[in-house]
Amino acid sequence: MNALVDVLYALVSDYTLRTVALGSAVLGLVSGALGTYAVLRRQSLIGDAIAHAALPGIALAFLLTGSRVTLVLLIGALVAGWLATLAIMAVTQTSRITFDSALGVALSVFFGVGLMLLTYIQQTAGARQAGLDTFLFGQAATLVTDDVWTMAALGTVALLGMGLFWKEFKLVSFDPVFARTIGLPVRLLDTLLMTLLVLAIVIGLQTVGVVLMSAMLVAPAAAARQWTDHLGTMVGLSMAFGVAAGVSGALISSLVANLPTGPTIVICVSLIVAISLALAPHRGLVWRYLRDRRSSLQQPIADPAAQKGTS
Amino acid sequence: MSSTPAITVRDLTVAYRESPVLWDIDWTVEQQDLVAIAGPNGAGKTTLLKAVLDLVDPVAGQVRVLGKPYRTVREQVGYVPQRGSVDWDFPTSVLDVVMMGLYGQLGWLRQPGAKERATAREALAQVGIEELADRQISELSGGQQQRTFLARALVQDATVYLMDEPFQGVDAITERTIIDLLRDLQADGKTLVVVHHDLQTLPEYFDSVLLLNVRRIASGPVEGTFTDENLRRTYGGRVGFLHPPSEDTR
Numbered sequence: 359m360n361a362l363v364d365v366l367y368a369l370v371s372d373y374t375l376r377t378v379a380l381g382s383a384v385l386g387l388v389s390g391a392l393g394t395y396a397v398l399r400r401q402s403l404i405g406d407a408i409a410h411a412a413l414p415g416i417a418l419a420f421l422l423t424g425s426r427v428t429l430v431l432l433i434g435a436l437v438a439g440w441l442a443t444l445a446i447m448a449v450t451q452t453s454r455i456t457f458d459s460a461l462g463v464a465l466s467v468f469f470g471v472g473l474m475l476l477t478y479i480q481q482t483a484g485a486r487q488a489g490l491d492t493f494l495f496g497q498a499a500t501l502v503t504d505d506v507w508t509m510a511a512l513g514t515v516a517l518l519g520m521g522l523f524w525k526e527f528k529l530v531s532f533d534p535v536f537a538r539t540i541g542l543p544v545r546l547l548d549t550l551l552m553t554l555l556v557l558a559i560v561i562g563l564q565t566v567g568v569v570l571m572s573a574m575l576v577a578p579a580a581a582a583r584q585w586t587d588h589l590g591t592m593v594g595l596s597m598a599f600g601v602a603a604g605v606s607g608a609l610i611s612s613l614v615a616n617l618p619t620g621p622t623i624v625i626c627v628s629l630i631v632a633i634s635l636a637l638a639p640h641r642g643l644v645w646r647y648l649r650d651r652r653s654s655l656q657q658p659i660a661d662p663a664a665q666k667g668t669s
Numbered sequence: 670m671s672s673t674p675a676i677t678v679r680d681l682t683v684a685y686r687e688s689p690v691l692w693d694i695d696w697t698v699e700q701q702d703l704v705a706i707a708g709p710n711g712a713g714k715t716t717l718l719k720a721v722l723d724l725v726d727p728v729a730g731q732v733r734v735l736g737k738p739y740r741t742v743r744e745q746v747g748y749v750p751q752r753g754s755v756d757w758d759f760p761t762s763v764l765d766v767v768m769m770g771l772y773g774q775l776g777w778l779r780q781p782g783a784k785e786r787a788t789a790r791e792a793l794a795q796v797g798i799e800e801l802a803d804r805q806i807s808e809l810s811g812g813q814q815q816r817t818f819l820a821r822a823l824v825q826d827a828t829v830y831l832m833d834e835p836f837q838g839v840d841a842i843t844e845r846t847i848i849d850l851l852r853d854l855q856a857d858g859k860t861l862v863v864v865h866h867d868l869q870t871l872p873e874y875f876d877s878v879l880l881l882n883v884r885r886i887a888s889g890p891v892e893g894t895f896t897d898e899n900l901r902r903t904y905g906g907r908v909g910f911l912h913p914p915s916e917d918t919r
Contacts, residue, residue, distance in 0.1 A: 398759060525780055529769050532759045539722050539748045540773035540825075541740075587760045587805035 365609055375612050378498045378565075381506045382604030382623055385562040385574065388513035390600025391520060392558035393579035394593045395551060399531050403458065404443070404552070405575035407465040408559045409568045411442030413472025416493050416563070417479060426489065428505045432512070432560050439556040442468050447548065469568075496567030498608060498619030509561045516557040519550065527551055528589060566620040574600065577627040584638035603627035673736040675700045675829045675860035676721055681730030683716055690716045692884050694730070698862060698877075700828075703855045705865040705874070705891075708881035709904050714864045715751070717881065718831045721862075722748060734829060744773060747827030749818050751834055757806050763817050764789050764802040770821040792820040797846050812843030819850065829860045836867060848874050871895065 368375050396402050412435035419434025420426065442464045449460040476491055492500060520527065529537045530547045538544050555575075562571045582595035607623030636643050676698040683691040691713040698704055706714045719725045721732055723739040734742050747770075767789040768781045775781060793799045796816040801809070809817065815835055822830060835847055851861050851874070865871055871878065872891050880886040880894070880903040887899040 522778060525769075525772055525775070526777075528761070528765075529772055532761065532766070533750070533755045533769070535724065535750055535754060536748060536769065536821075537772075538724055539743065539746070540770075541743050542772070583760070587807060588762070589760045589765075592760050 361613075365613065368612065369609070372612075374499060375608065377501050377503055377506055378612070378619060379605050379608040381501045381509055381565055382498065382608040382619070383601045384506065384509045384513050384604075385565055386578065386600030386602070386604030386623075386627075387597050388516050388558045388561050388600075389571075389574040390578040390582075390596040390598070391517055391593055392555050393575040393577075393600075394582070394589075394596050395520075395527060395531060396555060396575055397579040397583060401457070402576045402580075403461055403572070404446070404555065405559055405572035407446065407461045407468075408439040408443055408556050409563065409571035410465045410472070411468035412436075412439045412560060412563055413493065413568050414438050414468055414475055415472075416490065417472055417475035420479060420490060421475065428564060429508050431493075432508065432563070435560045435563055436556060438468065439560060440553060443552045443556060444549070447552065451545075472568075492567070493563055494567050495569055495618065496563065496565050496571075496620030498565045498611070501564065505564060512557050512561050516554045516561075519554045523547065523550065566623060570620055570624045573624045573627060574603075577624075577631050578603065581627075581631045581634035584634040584641045599627065599630050603630060673700070674698060674733075675702070675735060676862065677731075677733040677736070678717075678721070679731045679733075681717075681720060681732060682728045683713070683720055683725055684728050689728075689883060691720065691727075694881075694885050696879060696885055696888055698860060700860050701855060701858055702860055702877050703851060703875050704860075704862045704877040704879060705871050706862065706879045706881055707865055707868065707871060707903070708886075712882045712903075714881055715833055718748075718833055718862070718864065721831060722746070744825075745828040747822040747825040747830045749822045749830070749832040749835055752811065752814050752818060752837060754833075757809065757814060759806065761806055762802070763793065763798070763804050763806055763809070763813075766806055766817050767792055767820045767824060770824040773825070788824050789820070792823040793817075795823055796820045796850065810840070812839040815839050815843060816846070819847065827859070830854065830862070832861065832863045834864050834866060836865065836870075868900070 369379060370376065393405070396405055415434035415436065415438025416431045417434075418438070419431050422434075423430050425431075446457070446460045446464050449455050449464075450457045476494075479490060489497070489500060526537075526542060526547050530542065530544050530551075534544050537547075559571055559575060562574050566574055578596040578599035579592070581599050582592045585595055586592050603623055603626040607626040608619055610626070611617040611619040611622040634642070637645070639645050674697045676696070678694050678696040681691055681694040681696075682689060694717065706717065708714055716725060720727055721734065721739065723732070732739065734746060739746065764786065768785050770792075771781060771785050771788065775785070790799060790802055793802055793816075796819050798813055798816050798820075801813060801817075806814070806817065815837075819832075819835065822832070836844055839847070851863070854861060863875070865875065872895055875891055877889060878891050878895050879888040880899055882903050882905075886903045887894050
């Protein structure tokens with residue numbers, strides 16, 4: 359009990375902890391929302407590709423401007439992540455190469471270039487580069503108030519875009535062919551949705567890092583899917599899970615010395631996934647086990663729920 | 670009715686990676702006709718619908734709907750895709766899916782409201798599953814999925830309807846409901862083009878037929894077109910399969 363009070367006190371009084379918790383909350387909120395579409399469109403790994411592809415963007419932004427301002431670096435990340443996404447979409451649409459192969463190639467090429475640039479910067483730029491490699495695994499402790507504002511601004515754009523085109527994104531995700539027949543610009547909408555996804559990922563890079571960021575996109579949405587069959591509820595739950603993981607990860611890592619924030623957040627969100635997989639009604643493993651046992655105890659065949667499930 | 674044909678296809682050739690899927694098709698559908706498209710697997714039936722809907726780029730030829738390019742008349746065309754073309758585990762309700770048929774009329778930035786809900790419920794009543802409006806689509810049977818898609822096309826309030834195998838894998842009652850619906854729509858002046866697999870029921874259900882196997886084999890009124898000779902030419906030596914094995918899933 360005392361520990362809880364201490365944590366809450368620290369949250370309001372400790373500048374660093376407050377900033378980190380707020381930033382992690384923003385990152386969880388936005389990636390939770392946009393991650394819903396990545397999961398539903400079976401493009402979960404796109405987040406991984408975008409996050410890794412952002413690295414050369416960050417390095418180039420630094421090389422070109424010499425600036426370490428977060429917004430400048432994130433704009434570099436945005437452009438690189440966006441280019442990688444466009445490349446993946448173009449390759450998939452115009453060749454026989456499948457989505458997952460294009461994704462794998464883009465991820466390694468961009469990430470490889472990123473590592474090269476990072477090494478180059480380390481050898482030439484000297485002390486000025488200090489901290490650039492924190493984008494690899496993230497370092498939440500480096501967050502300052504301005505960073506959180508930057509994240510909040512980018513996140514607002516992403517969430518607004520998702521809200522404005524709610525029904526269009528829903529239709530192109532569910533039935534893109536029908537969407538084309540009624541005249542929706544499906545490719546444009548796909549590109550827009552991917553762009554918002556890039557925004558959501560870029561927001562988390564400083565905190566969670568390029569290597570683990572895709573977990574923040576996929577895990578909250580995958581957990582939320584277990585609990586509901588309603589798109590709006592799924593997005594809401596996913597955002598809540600993202601925030602919960604972000605804040606609790608920030609708090610836990612502040613309690614234990616030398617515990618890195620990004621990975622702790624990812625562990626927290628993984629726990630939420632594990633609980634959801636096991637316990638969620640209807641889809642959860644425990645639920646299914648109980649239902650199977652009940653139906654096999656009663657009548658082997660006459661379970662209408664089981665029959666419905668097969669059609 | 671006016672004399673403009675509902676659909677005119679001229680010299681249409683479509684190819685996927687060099688091999689032709691449709692070859693030099695000439696075909697006309699008059700308004701208020703109830704037409705079946707039949708042919709073996711890989712005959713290009715779905716591709717023909719997609720060519721009419723401007724979803725595939727033809728190598729050659731021209732398609733007109735109500736005498737105009739599809740782009741300019743899309744509000745007058747309703748489409749029922751194959752049931753299996755979407756993920757029925759998508760988290761949404763039956764009513765939501767039906768309202769998607771209204772998105773074209775709604776335009777950007779407007780979300781469906783009370784009026785759209787009422788329209789969608791009406792269409793669900795027309796296909797006999799009003800009570801399933803709030804059901805999640807993952808809980809539907811094959812027949813109910815098909816009815817949901819039909820309701821979505823109904824709210825489009827189109828003049829010309831294109832349907833891709835609406836009878837595929839549905840129960841007998843649903844099949845009856847669908848054919849009654851097609852007849853009602855025809856009586857209302859609509860034109861219906863339906864990809865249909867079951868050669869046994871085809872003459873009973875439809876007025877006209879297009880027999881397709883990459884090329885157009887024959888087209889016209891069922892009587893006179895749906896002959897043993899034409900079927901043999903469409904299905905090759907496999908005319909013994911006149912009654913193909915039922916593909917019902919239930």
